[in-house]
Amino acid sequence: SQQGEEDPQALSIQEGENATMNCSYKTSINNLQWYRQNSGRGLVHLILIRSNEREKHSGRLRVTLDTSKKSSSLLITASRAADTASYFCATDALFSGNTPLVFGKGTRLSVIA
Amino acid sequence: DAGVIQSPRHEVTEMGQEVTLRCKPISGHNSLFWYRQTMMRGLELLIYFNNNVPIDDSGMPEDRFSAKMPNASFSTLKIQPSEPRDSAVYFCASSLIWEGLAGATEQFFGPGTRLTVL
Numbered sequence: 001s002q003q004g005e006e007d008p009q010a011l012s013i014q015e016g017e018n019a020t021m022n023c024s025y026k027t028s029i030n031n032l033q034w035y036r037q038n039s040g041r042g043l044v045h046l047i048l049i050r051s052n053e054r055e056k057h058s059g060r061l062r063v064t065l066d067t068s069k070k071s072s073s074l075l076i077t078a079s080r081a082a083d084t085a086s087y088f089c090a091t092d093a094l095f096s097g098n099t100p101l102v103f104g105k106g107t108r109l110s111v112i113a
Numbered sequence: 114d115a116g117v118i119q120s121p122r123h124e125v126t127e128m129g130q131e132v133t134l135r136c137k138p139i140s141g142h143n144s145l146f147w148y149r150q151t152m153m154r155g156l157e158l159l160i161y162f163n164n165n166v167p168i169d170d171s172g173m174p175e176d177r178f179s180a181k182m183p184n185a186s187f188s189t190l191k192i193q194p195s196e197p198r199d200s201a202v203y204f205c206a207s208s209l210i211w212e213g214l215a216g217a218t219e220q221f222f223g224p225g226t227r228l229t230v231l
Contacts, residue, residue: 029216030215030216030217031216031217033217033219041224041225042117042204042206042222042223042224042225043156043204043206043220043222044222045219045220045221048219050216051216088156090217092216092217100146100158100161100169100217101158101217101220102158103155103156104155105155105156106155106156
């Protein structure tokens with residue numbers, strides 16, 4: 001069953017603008033991860049945020065997590081054409097030890113130069 | 114580091130034929146995952162292994178699908194017989210887990226095998 005659901009499904013912005021993608025999930029988690037997928041490629045891990053963290057940064061990426069609302073957001077600042085890709089959130093299940101990830105259907109981001 | 118290696122990258126076959134997809138995980142990783150990606154259903158987990166042992170195959174769609182991991186450096190996903198609805202991109206991913214860890218770790222994905230069943 002789908003755990004994470006991204007919103008919006010598609011997003012188109014101009015280069016230099018910020019892009020915000022949201023993810024909602026249903027059950028309690030240990031951590032939430034964001035991945036990027038370029039067309040025709042495998043997924044690449046971007047960032048992991050644990051359930052006891054509220055915000056995390058990595059370069060131009062900023063991820064927030066609100067466990068009370070079961071939601072997360074990924075912000076890409078000063079976007080570039082190379083950021084064009086699909087972005088997925090993935091969650092595990094609390095108390096399951098090594099648990100597999102469940103991926104959402106992703107947000108397709110287009111950054112127009 | 115070569116990353117996760119999958120072969121073939123593309124496979125076109127006719128309905129009823131046997132298809133075997135191959136995966137070499139990153140050396141030292143002890144978890145391996147097989148996923149299927151389609152536009153309609155997104156990324157679905159088919160099966161995953163810990164230390165070469167299948168842990169959960171509830172995502173395998175039918176008995177036509179089977180997966181093996183004979184050793185830490187090789188896994189196969191077999192479809193026999195194949196059907197047109199099996200057409201998808203199949204990904205293999207690997208990760209490193211350790212005892213006492215709570216929560217999933219970062220997964221490293223291969224480039225995928227694009228399967229077309231005619």
